[in-house]
Amino acid sequence: MALAAGFSPVFVTGASGFIGACLVRRLLADGFAVHVLLRPEARLFRLEPLLDRLTVHHADLQDAPAVRAALDSARPAVVMHLAAYGAYEAQSDGARILDTNILGGYHLLHAALDTGVRVFVNAGSSSEYGYKVGAMRETDLLSPSSVYAVGKAAMTHLCTLLGRTQARMAITTFRLFSVYGPWEEATRLFPTVLRRTREGLPLEMASPDTARDYVYVEDVLDAFLSLPALSSLRGEVINIGTGKETPLSEVVEVVQEVLGRRTEVRWGAMARRRWDTNRWKASPEKAWSMLGWKPRHSLREGVARMAEWIGEPR
Numbered sequence: 001m002a003l004a005a006g007f008s009p010v011f012v013t014g015a016s017g018f019i020g021a022c023l024v025r026r027l028l029a030d031g032f033a034v035h036v037l038l039r040p041e042a043r044l045f046r047l048e049p050l051l052d053r054l055t056v057h058h059a060d061l062q063d064a065p066a067v068r069a070a071l072d073s074a075r076p077a078v079v080m081h082l083a084a085y086g087a088y089e090a091q092s093d094g095a096r097i098l099d100t101n102i103l104g105g106y107h108l109l110h111a112a113l114d115t116g117v118r119v120f121v122n123a124g125s126s127s128e129y130g131y132k133v134g135a136m137r138e139t140d141l142l143s144p145s146s147v148y149a150v151g152k153a154a155m156t157h158l159c160t161l162l163g164r165t166q167a168r169m170a171i172t173t174f175r176l177f178s179v180y181g182p183w184e185e186a187t188r189l190f191p192t193v194l195r196r197t198r199e200g201l202p203l204e205m206a207s208p209d210t211a212r213d214y215v216y217v218e219d220v221l222d223a224f225l226s227l228p229a230l231s232s233l234r235g236e237v238i239n240i241g242t243g244k245e246t247p248l249s250e251v252v253e254v255v256q257e258v259l260g261r262r263t264e265v266r267w268g269a270m271a272r273r274r275w276d277t278n279r280w281k282a283s284p285e286k287a288w289s290m291l292g293w294k295p296r297h298s299l300r301e302g303v304a305r306m307a308e309w310i311g312e313p314r
Helices: 002-006 018-029 048-053 064-074 094-114 147-165 189-198 217-224 248-259 285-291 299-310
Strands: 010-013 034-038 055-058 078-081 119-125 170-176 178-180 203-205 214-216 234-240 265-267
Touching: 010 018, 010 064, 018 034, 018 048, 018 217, 034 064, 055 064, 064 094, 078 094, 094 119, 094 147, 119 147, 147 170, 147 234, 170 217, 178 217, 189 203, 189 248, 189 299, 203 248, 214 217, 214 299, 217 234, 234 285, 248 299
Parallel strands: 010 034, 010 078, 034 055, 078 119, 119 170, 170 234, 178 214, 203 265
Antiparallel strands: none
């Protein structure tokens, strides 16, 4: 509650998405006043039980006057920017990806500056790095391999530039690695493997050595709530990942151990996708040195909590 008293209200974009909705829940539980920016067509199933506790502003990030009006009304101390377009295969319109992730982000940044926001946190992506052979460090040369990654990298550069050239607002970008947890889309990896294993159905998987750095969503939220530390940062980029490379074979093994059930695994039944790789992990040292942040949940602990959530009515 003391944290909320110093950094409230909080304005969240992308609140109807997986991480955004989890963040809104955490903020409300911690006593923050929460404002959310939603597109008129946003899907609200993650937020429906919370709407009477939120202040909702309807606008598209590409509409600069509407974004400015929302921030003028909210007068937040903190903006947490998680809205994005292009993270899913179906979101393939390149112009919309760039308009939303760069121009929309630019509108939000400048509206935040003009309305006296103290702390701005931008959700970046590990996809900005492109393919690397070792742990990804914030100082690495970026080599984005998709339009979405280009858009996210450009927004990171905007945040770094403004963070270093103006003194009014603290700005930080979190490069998020592979976040999983409650409220994920049902078609994503962890919900699919958990559901099908529980039902005794075969798992049709890509190569067993396809790897990612999986980080549990509650740990990611800990980083967003590091507000005293974030309030002193000016344009920093910080990886939010575990530093551990986990292959699909280990994900399946952990899920089966947690559920106490074995099911057939058909390795190679899913075609290799262009972004699949067996090397993908964060160098997380900067998060520890600047935020005092480390993940609290092992993969097994995160999977167990997610399995419990999937088994409960919502």
